Amino acid sequence: MxxxxxxxxxxxxxxxxxxxxxxxxxxxxxxxxxxxxxxxxxxxNKARKLEFLCGDAIQNGAKSLVTVGAAQSNHCRMTAAAGARLGLPTHLVLSGKKPNRLEGNQLLSQMFGATLHHTGLADTNWAGLEEFRTQLTQQLVDRGEKPHSIPIGGSxxxxxxxxxxxxxxxxxxxxxxxxxxxxxxxxxxxxxxxxxxxxxxxxxxxxxxxxxxxxxxxxxxxxxxxxxxxxxxxxxxxxxxxxxxxxxxxxxxxxxxxxxxxxxxxxxxxxxxxxxxxxxxxxxxxxxxxxxxxxxxxxxxxxxxxxxxxxxxxxxxxxxxxxxxxxxx
Ligand SMILES: Cc1ncc(COP(=O)(O)O)c(C=O)c1O
Incomplete structure (x- = not known):
């Protein structure tokens, strides 16, 4: 190989x-x-992973980033920050409903310019969240947006x-x-x-x-x-x-x-x-x-x-x- x-x-x-x-x-x-x-x-901690994950995205000519996590995911917030630094539109698939007022990591993610997808799923429905990420990634591919899709936690x-x-x-x-x-x-x-x-x-x-x-x-x-x-x-x-x-x-x-x-x-x-x-x-x-x-x-x-x-x-x-x-x- x-x-x-x-x-x-x-x-x-x-x-x-x-x-x-x-x-x-x-x-x-x-x-x-x-x-x-x-x-x-x-x-x-996610900054260390994102140096390599985003390096890979850029190498592959990605035009956007997609990732997933719990409602208050630090990984999602840091991916949004990386997207801002790199000029890549970033989509975050999150558990929970859209809150009336964004707080904590969600507030920062929005400040970094990410699009937040509130799925309504439970925090611990990791499989459901990953399924949503796969579907969203496919929709972005179909629209020609060249997403680089990162699994939960960038792991x-x-x-x-x-x-x-x-x-x-x-x-x-x-x-x-x-x-x-x-x-x-x-x-x-x-x-x-x-x-x-x-x-x-x-x-x-x-x-x-x-x-x-x-x-x-x-x-x-x-x-x-x-x-x-x-x-x-x-x-x-x-x-x-x-x-x-x-x-x-x-x-x-x-x-x-x-x-x-x-x-x-x-x-x-x-x-x-x-x-x-x-x-x-x-x-x-x-x-x-x-x-x-x-x-x-x-x-x-x-x-x-x-x-x-x-x-x-x-x-x-x-x-x-x-x-x-x-x-x-
Ligand atoms: C603050 C914090 N510590 C630790 C972890 C765990 O890291 P990992 O997902 O690589 O196991 C996370 C993951 O989201 C995190 O946000």
């Missing part, structure tokens, strides 16, 4: 800072990787390349700051961030089998998206192929902890509210209830169970999510 060429455009401000987050209750040290500060359209192998490179960025920053990371913890939903990090891990291990590399721990926040170790491993391996690497991820590389999700996506948990307060008071880190606070509640929960050991260095990737703080529900 011919090697697919990766096309990257600059959308993010990189590297993002890695901040010393002081001691956790076990005595381990917290580090916060500020991917909420990637810069594109109010920031967040394809091309998108995940952004997080394989982020893995290297983190390891390099740890080394510059004179420590070795024992674990990298983050929120996982559609799985592209997770798959990219696992690909980065497998590649680093192949380059130096003796290197001390961190455990990658995804805290799951949505049932029915990518909560399967198998699909993350497959996506990581596809990402490695795209990077022209022969190394492979193993089953043990993929750890998804589902214990901090609550009953499902976007359902508020007490642990996440407490984690958001902890982060705001300790480091002025702003975490949202749907994604980053749940991920951080996982980190604090694992630390309380002494899962990292007492003198570990634990990196939390702050994946963003600020705009949904400013919503009324």
């Amino acid at each position: 011919a090697q697919q060429k990766l096309n990257r455009i600059t959308l993010a401000t990189l590297p993002t800072p890695l901040e010393d987050g002081d001691k956790l209750s076990s005595g381990s040290r917290l580090w916060v990787k500020r991917d909420d500060l990637t810069g594109l359209g109010a920031g967040g 394809t192998a091309i998108g995940a390349v952004g997080y394989a490179l982020a893995f290297d960025e983190i390891i390099e920053q740890c080394s510059t700051q004179n420590f070795t990371a024992d674990a990298i913890v983050f929120t996982t939903s559609s799985g592209g961030t997770h798959a990219g990090l696992v690909a980065g891990l497998a590649r680093a291990r192949a380059r130096d089998p003796l290197a001390q590399l961190p455990k990658i721990i995804g805290i799951g926040v949505a049932k029915g998206t990518a909560l399967s170790s198998r699909s993350i491993k497959d996506l990581a391996n596809e990402t490695l192929t795209l990077l022209n690497e022969t190394s492979r991820a193993t089953d043990d590389d993929v750890v998804i902890d589902p214990n901090y999700m609550g009953s499902d996506y976007a359902v508020v948990t007490q642990a996440a509210s407490d984690a958001a307060k902890w982060a705001a008071h300790r480091g002025a880190w702003v975490l949202d209830a749907v994604y980053s606070a749940k991920g951080f509640s996982g980190l604090l929960g694992l630390d309380a169970k002494n899962e990292f050991g007492s003198n570990a260095n634990v990196v939390f990737i702050h994946t963003g999510g600020l705009p949904s703080i400013f919503t009324s529900h």
Whole structure:
């Protein structure tokens, strides 16, 4: 099979800072990787994926972008921001009904000039939302608008390349700051961030089998998206192929902890509210209830169970999510 060429455009401000987050209750040290500060359209993890996804769109001569997500999708808002930067009309397929007044991510998406398609579907009807995206994409093709259609969360192998490179960025920053990371913890939903990090891990291990590399721990926040170790491993391996690497991820590389999700996506948990307060008071880190606070509640929960050991260095990737703080529900 011919090697697919990766096309990257600059959308993010990189590297993002890695901040010393002081001691956790076990005595381990917290580090916060500020991917909420990637810069594109109010920031967040999707900027790293969009550099490759939009690079691919431009390479293919796309004249518009289409993507899909929950009503308050950060991925949709950041795709709208990328569309604005690139001069590409952007269509967003969203769950829920059209609100009387746009808030949070929807308000920003509209400011970036995107067309919002409110489907009336439930937040967790991921299959229905994807079906709507497919139909809309076909309508745009029929109208000659040359859409580049991006699946939920931008979680394809091309998108995940952004997080394989982020893995290297983190390891390099740890080394510059004179420590070795024992674990990298983050929120996982559609799985592209997770798959990219696992690909980065497998590649680093192949380059130096003796290197001390961190455990990658995804805290799951949505049932029915990518909560399967198998699909993350497959996506990581596809990402490695795209990077022209022969190394492979193993089953043990993929750890998804589902214990901090609550009953499902976007359902508020007490642990996440407490984690958001902890982060705001300790480091002025702003975490949202749907994604980053749940991920951080996982980190604090694992630390309380002494899962990292007492003198570990634990990196939390702050994946963003600020705009949904400013919503009324
Ligand atoms: C703020 C935030 N954190 C984490 C994630 C999860 O990333 P992924 O979809 O790559 O698993 C998302 C996805 O939308 C997000 O918006």
